[in-house]
Amino acid sequence: MPVIEKIARYSDELVAIRRDLHEHPELGMQEVRTSGIVADLLREWDIETHTGIGNTGVVGVLNGRSPGRTIGLRADMDALPIDEKTNLAFASKTPGVMHACGHDAHTTMLLGAARYLAQSRDFNGTAIFIFQPAEEGLGGARAMLADGLFERFPCDEIYGMHNNPNGAPGRVGVKPGVAMAGADFFDIHIRASGSHAAMPHQSVDPIVIGSSLVAQLQTIVSRNVPPTEPLVLSVTQIHAGSAYNVIPSDCTLSGTMRYFEPKVADMVRKRISALCDGVAESYGIEVEIDSRNIFDVLVNNEDLSQIMLDVAADVVGKDNVAVTSNVVTGSEDFADMLRVIPGAYCTVGHGGTLPLHNDGFVLDESILPIGASIYAKLIEQRAAAG
Numbered sequence: 001m002p003v004i005e006k007i008a009r010y011s012d013e014l015v016a017i018r019r020d021l022h023e024h025p026e027l028g029m030q031e032v033r034t035s036g037i038v039a040d041l042l043r044e045w046d047i048e049t050h051t052g053i054g055n056t057g058v059v060g061v062l063n064g065r066s067p068g069r070t071i072g073l074r075a076d077m078d079a080l081p082i083d084e085k086t087n088l089a090f091a092s093k094t095p096g097v098m099h100a101c102g103h104d105a106h107t108t109m110l111l112g113a114a115r116y117l118a119q120s121r122d123f124n125g126t127a128i129f130i131f132q133p134a135e136e137g138l139g140g141a142r143a144m145l146a147d148g149l150f151e152r153f154p155c156d157e158i159y160g161m162h163n164n165p166n167g168a169p170g171r172v173g174v175k176p177g178v179a180m181a182g183a184d185f186f187d188i189h190i191r192a193s194g195s196h197a198a199m200p201h202q203s204v205d206p207i208v209i210g211s212s213l214v215a216q217l218q219t220i221v222s223r224n225v226p227p228t229e230p231l232v233l234s235v236t237q238i239h240a241g242s243a244y245n246v247i248p249s250d251c252t253l254s255g256t257m258r259y260f261e262p263k264v265a266d267m268v269r270k271r272i273s274a275l276c277d278g279v280a281e282s283y284g285i286e287v288e289i290d291s292r293n294i295f296d297v298l299v300n301n302e303d304l305s306q307i308m309l310d311v312a313a314d315v316v317g318k319d320n321v322a323v324t325s326n327v328v329t330g331s332e333d334f335a336d337m338l339r340v341i342p343g344a345y346c347t348v349g350h351g352g353t354l355p356l357h358n359d360g361f362v363l364d365e366s367i368l369p370i371g372a373s374i375y376a377k378l379i380e381q382r383a384a385a386g
């Protein structure tokens, strides 16, 4: 695979950076050490560096030899609240926190591209390197946008990528158009009335009510959402009670909705609300919904999807790039940036076999120079284009 020769030459250093980040993972909005390392390296390579954008976000600006277009490249830096079980020599030294989604590698790949571009300067136009905090549901992209990311650093196009552990090293895929789900997180607080468990008639039991509400919520997908429309509504947590002989007063149901069509999502939110109101009315209790939209639907620009695949083909070969046809019910907050600036988001396959977010997830490091080369070629080819 023709990764950029100069990047291949320092792939050992990329491995060292990635292992250091892996050993010291930080949760979203707490990426102080990580963003410090990123900023130090960018400055070392004479890249104009801006810190503290969206809390711990970092932006690097690099001008090529002559003016052209401005292309943004984005990587995420945060880890997950997972206790690592890989037994790697460089496994997480922070109990309960792990780079189980490979964002350590994403950050490293973007650093690899930045270093190469800074040293070669063999491009026209401007590269914007965006290192984003808190991708894992804590709103890092929105925080950077609220901090004026694209007003301060206007981009003509933006690109991002994610590693894909599927045993197919170097296979690059892009789904043009609607690609990944939008997501809400919700908590439903049922405030009823507890009693001695031996005298249930003195209670209004929130566990019985909550259990029936879970079943009622299932009817939204089966009976309100058109069968041709993909939608997920999952209750993932039930919290109530703390004793064998006490009926508690409160029960909280929490979960997530994943959608591709905002109109359908609105209908589902209304149905959740109606079912909760009905339960509150019929039992004479309070049911309160706290629902937040966390991720937008990720929409890849159709033309730029193909362009990203063409650029990737220069690195991994034509036979290893493909338009993917299936939408993914997972979410990704690069979606928020893609709503503002046209661009595309690809997956890059590697030899890891355990899924993302698994406590045994091991990333195949051969992906590092591949991702860095794709990022670098995007700048070389797109910043001069048009």
Ligand code: NI
Pocket (backbone or CB within 6 Å): 101, 102, 103, 135, 162
């Ligand atoms: Ni991820």
